[in-house]
Amino acid sequence: MPDGMQTKTAMLEIADLHGYYGESHVLHGVSLEVRQGEVVTLLGRNGAGKTSTMRAIMGIMGKRTGSIRFQGQELIGMAQHKIPRLGIGYVPEERGIFSSLSVDENLTLPPVVKEGGMTIPQIYDLFPNLKGRGSTQGTRLSGGEQQMLAIARILRTGATMILLDEPTEGLAPVIIEQIGVAVRALKARGFTIVLVEQNFRFAATIADRHYVMEEGHVVDMIPNDQLEANMDKLHTYLGV
Amino acid sequence: MFSLLGVPPQVLFGQLLLGLINGSFYALLSLGLAVIFGMLNVINFAHGALYMVGAFVAWLLLTYLGLGYWWALVLAPLAVGLLGIALEKSMLSRLYKLDHLYGLLLTFGLALILEGAFRHQYGVSGQPYPIPAALQGGQNLGFMFLPNYRAWVVVASLTICFGTWFAIERTKLGAYLRAATENPTLVQAFGINVPVMVSLTYGFGVALAGLAGVLAAPIYQVSPLMGTNLIIIVFAVVVIGGMGSILGAIVTGLGLGLLEGLTKVFYPEASNIVVFVVMAIVLLIKPAGLFGRER
Numbered sequence: 001m002p003d004g005m006q007t008k009t010a011m012l013e014i015a016d017l018h019g020y021y022g023e024s025h026v027l028h029g030v031s032l033e034v035r036q037g038e039v040v041t042l043l044g045r046n047g048a049g050k051t052s053t054m055r056a057i058m059g060i061m062g063k064r065t066g067s068i069r070f071q072g073q074e075l076i077g078m079a080q081h082k083i084p085r086l087g088i089g090y091v092p093e094e095r096g097i098f099s100s101l102s103v104d105e106n107l108t109l110p111p112v113v114k115e116g117g118m119t120i121p122q123i124y125d126l127f128p129n130l131k132g133r134g135s136t137q138g139t140r141l142s143g144g145e146q147q148m149l150a151i152a153r154i155l156r157t158g159a160t161m162i163l164l165d166e167p168t169e170g171l172a173p174v175i176i177e178q179i180g181v182a183v184r185a186l187k188a189r190g191f192t193i194v195l196v197e198q199n200f201r202f203a204a205t206i207a208d209r210h211y212v213m214e215e216g217h218v219v220d221m222i223p224n225d226q227l228e229a230n231m232d233k234l235h236t237y238l239g240v
Numbered sequence: 241m242f243s244l245l246g247v248p249p250q251v252l253f254g255q256l257l258l259g260l261i262n263g264s265f266y267a268l269l270s271l272g273l274a275v276i277f278g279m280l281n282v283i284n285f286a287h288g289a290l291y292m293v294g295a296f297v298a299w300l301l302l303t304y305l306g307l308g309y310w311w312a313l314v315l316a317p318l319a320v321g322l323l324g325i326a327l328e329k330s331m332l333s334r335l336y337k338l339d340h341l342y343g344l345l346l347t348f349g350l351a352l353i354l355e356g357a358f359r360h361q362y363g364v365s366g367q368p369y370p371i372p373a374a375l376q377g378g379q380n381l382g383f384m385f386l387p388n389y390r391a392w393v394v395v396a397s398l399t400i401c402f403g404t405w406f407a408i409e410r411t412k413l414g415a416y417l418r419a420a421t422e423n424p425t426l427v428q429a430f431g432i433n434v435p436v437m438v439s440l441t442y443g444f445g446v447a448l449a450g451l452a453g454v455l456a457a458p459i460y461q462v463s464p465l466m467g468t469n470l471i472i473i474v475f476a477v478v479v480i481g482g483m484g485s486i487l488g489a490i491v492t493g494l495g496l497g498l499l500e501g502l503t504k505v506f507y508p509e510a511s512n513i514v515v516f517v518v519m520a521i522v523l524l525i526k527p528a529g530l531f532g533r534e535r
Binding site: 058059060079080081082083084085090092096098099100101105108109110111113157 | 412415416418419421422423425426427428429430431432433434
């Protein structure tokens, strides 16, 4: 590991994580580490276990073994609803905007778990598209706006680590750019971010390090400044 | 003395009032069923039995403890709600991962056990329950006589129905409920204890049935079979209104009560089946129910 990376404390440490959905064994010994204030991506082909790793962190998985430590606390075995209360915000791949809730209700649904969350005006500054849409039904927003709302609602809660699952999926380049600006703003605010991405060009513009996953475990770690040098390797991993 | 379509107004309004009373009970019961179905995806066949238990708790409180109607109005729903939470925690919660049918079978079995137990203990003849002193008598409205207690039942159940609707559609707590109905996993991933919410929702839904039981006690007799007679119609109401729709349950409940009343005036032979005819027509035209969303 390059020097200078050990100076910040580890926020999330995953060691030899195995995960199962019913009978099917989807995570095969994932190990990774995310330090405070870092933006780390999980890259990999479909089915490599990126989303499953996030779900395992949140406890949305039948059975998990190994270790997931958040700020030193073991998450495996912890009651599912207590995990987010430690300060972990989850933005799922399908965005999860509730159709029976208005934009306002969607925005204020996740309970505040810690002090120091962003205020509603700050959130509107970050995502101006959401302003004035409060009474709209959540799912009437465009795909990009729904993605913004899905991120926005986590920022209120005071969560210090955010799990972002494919925030750019299916969005137009203009919107992807806006999401990128927002994620960089969040990084500047000191959020620790774990990002699942297929689009590594997008990932390269914001991440500090990239973990590459294959068949349910991490096969490589590439710091962002060495991304160019490792392009060939990465192409092989991702099959692009 | 005037008459409408050859029907004396006393008869017409009398039947409409009766329809409104029945409709109030349909609304209260189908509201609870709708809330429970929305959150638990369980078709609660024990609902009628728990309505009966509510009425019996009122009767038992009066008979053995001398606690009257107003006490019963608070204590019986509470007791039924707690019983519901115990049933949900100990049995129903184990079935969520299985097919809906198992929840239906379990609650159907529970209904049979509850009704059987009360029938064994108290017989089927029914126990009278007095109208509370404050609500005895009635008003002469000129065109009809309105018993105070019946007016109270209509007002009370409308208030509770719309209070519940407001709580679910317009408050923060209701937003949690709606969100958890849609995507419990995600709501849990925001740090909300969804299993506790599910238990409380079931408790609340059956407490509404218990409350309906207390309201019904002075009108109908307190009998172990009082729920069975009602629940089939209530299920039809839920289907017509749309499974899981709160407003649908309330509006359809009242509407069908009135429709039943009108049918009794103009074509009494059809009054027992009119609800089911409506159900068949609605299912043909709008299979998700009048207020339901297609899934």
